[in-house]
Amino acid sequence: MAKQLNIGIVGYKFMGRAHSNAWKKAPLFFDVPSQPVLKVACGRHQASLQEFAQKWGWEETETDWKKMIARPDIDIVDVALPQNLHYEVAMAAARAGKHIFCEKPLAMNSRQAEEMLRVCEENHVTHYLNHNYRRLPAVLLAKKMIETGKLGRLFHWRCAYQQDWIVDPNFPLTWQLRKETAQAGPQWDLNSHAVDLAHFLIGDIDTVSALTTNFVTERPLADESTSGNLTAETLGDQKGPVTVEDAALMLVQFQNGAVGSFEATRFATGKKNGLTFEIYGSKGSVKFDLERMNELQYYSLNDEAGEQGFRTIQATDPTHAYMQGWWPPGHIIGYEHTFVHAVVDFLWAIDGNKPIEPNFSDGLRILTVLEAGLESAATGQRVKLN
Incomplete structure (x- = not known):
């Protein structure tokens, strides 16, 4: 049996749905080195968050993303948020040593992007920016x-x-x-x-x-x-x-x-x-x-x-x-299949300790x-x- 990687997702609307579907479908259609586990869904509004988690199969919910990132059992942080929230969440995830699957555009400006890239590289985490049309x-x-x-x-x-x-x-x-x-x-x-x-x-x-x-x-x-x-x-x-x-x-x-x-x-x-x-x-x-x-x-x-x-x-x-x-x-x-392809490549990148493109360096460019x-x-x- 493939090893498991626990995912914590922040955001549960349009992109939260697209990402959840991809995590679930990837191992059903492709060979992947690790089994993604939908561990924790995080959002501000508990009622709608709980409904989302039950529908998509997330095991737990959390309204404080900092607590979710701090959990030792979370391996991947999925940032499915508006771009003004990417910087703070991704920075915390990188410093905690979590691999990052992040929606586009990367950040609010290139200064934020430079810092996000630097911290990811310093902490040796796999970072992916979801320009899925590639x-x-x-x-x-x-x-x-x-x-x-x-x-x-x-x-x-x-x-x-x-x-x-x-x-x-x-x-x-x-x-x-x-x-x-x-x-x-x-x-x-x-x-x-x-x-x-x-x-x-x-x-x-x-x-x-x-x-x-x-x-x-x-x-x-x-x-x-x-x-x-x-x-x-x-x-x-x-x-x-x-x-x-x-x-x-x-x-x-x-x-x-x-x-x-x-x-x-x-x-x-x-x-x-x-x-x-x-x-x-x-x-x-x-x-x-x-x-x-x-x-x-x-x-x-x-x-x-x-x-x-x-x-x-x-x-x-x-x-x-x-x-x-x-x-x-x-x-x-x-459209939804492009997210599945991204998840497959992301899991293989983590397994091989190799970069995936596009990543935060591409996002900065x-x-x-x-x-x-x-x-x-x-x-x-x-x-x-x-």
């Missing part, structure tokens, strides 16, 4: 094509992450719309995913030019007990200022000479979670759409003249990353780019990264 088979196919030279020299990266959940001006002022709890708007939340994919597929970014804007400047105050969800309720007629941007656009130059664009917005009417990227090279191109996440579009200049065109590759065959653990060819997987974008938008100047 673990889509179609994205990994694009990575393989780039590494094997199928696209040739890379020229262009074009990425858009578009949602529409705050188009209604009466949508309440949830934590995602306040600087003190979110740091920034889609530049932080959505472009963190986009920049991670760009780093993964294209390389490091050299310069950034950006603009941001607001379409709605004040909103009804939110009921904090429901503001972790996109169906949050208002407290009445009282309103407060929106202190983060509604949309952000960046133009970048990569260190390898490629150029790129990023669009992140919560005002793309009709787009629920539309993440797309396009990569154009000297020998071919690829296109990806999260809303068709099992597919990769591929164009090759090596095809015969008159037969060239974008073809659809279904990344569902067992030859594609992770698919050997799931269903027969042609049977698609979904991402935040450096996002901060440069906000600086550029504020000053109107192009920013060169150190």
